[in-house]
Amino acid sequence: MKVKNIIKRGNTFYSNFTNSQGKRIRKSLGKDLAQARIRVLQLMANIDIQNEQVGAVTPKPKSKSYLSALNEYIESIYGVKDATSRPTWHQWKERQAQAVMNLLLRLQKHSDVSRVDTVKYSHLDRFLTARAHEVQNNTINRNIQWIKRFFGYCDDREW
Numbered sequence: 675m676k677v678k679n680i681i682k683r684g685n686t687f688y689s690n691f692t693n694s695q696g697k698r699i700r701k702s703l704g705k706d707l708a709q710a711r712i713r714v715l716q717l718m719a720n721i722d723i724q725n726e727q728v729g730a731v732t733p734k735p736k737s738k739s740y741l742s743a744l745n746e747y748i749e750s751i752y753g754v755k756d757a758t759s760r761p762t763w764h765q766w767k768e769r770q771a772q773a774v775m776n777l778l779l780r781l782q783k784h785s786d787v788s789r790v791d792t793v794k795y796s797h798l799d800r801f802l803t804a805r806a807h808e809v810q811n812n813t814i815n816r817n818i819q820w821i822k823r824f825f826g827y828c829d830d831r832e833w
């Protein structure tokens with residue numbers, strides 16, 4: 675289904691329109707079409723966006739620290755607050771949240787990154803290659819899914 679002013683690349687929707695000054699506006703709208711429709715209408719109604727000049731440089735959004743992004747992700751998906759500083763976990767209710775957090779903390783320690791936007795594909799490749807020597811293939815596949823979800827979450831928030 676073709677929607678005016680919205681394009682889809684992979685699983686993510688993007689705005690695609692020109693403002694009143696003739697500048698092309700392309701921004702991530704998320705992965706849900708209904709939400710994307712709402713966000714593109716908000717962008718088109720935004721006075722600041724409509725007044726951007728053609729040669730103006732759009733500032734990049736601030737990146738978030740890796741640990742704060744991880745805490746926010748775990749709280750949003752699993753409902754666990756302050757996951758990285760939590761001393762004990764409920765092993766029946768919070769086991770997956772703890773496993774995801776531990777994996778993402780291992781990735782940070784292995785790659786020595788402090789901000790979400792500094793993680794590169796080469797970091798992920800080296801981490802998963804090293805991890806493949808420690809665990810079975812099905813565990814690696816689950817780890818890849820968890821890593822993709824975390825960075826997809828970060829990408830949706832433009833961190």
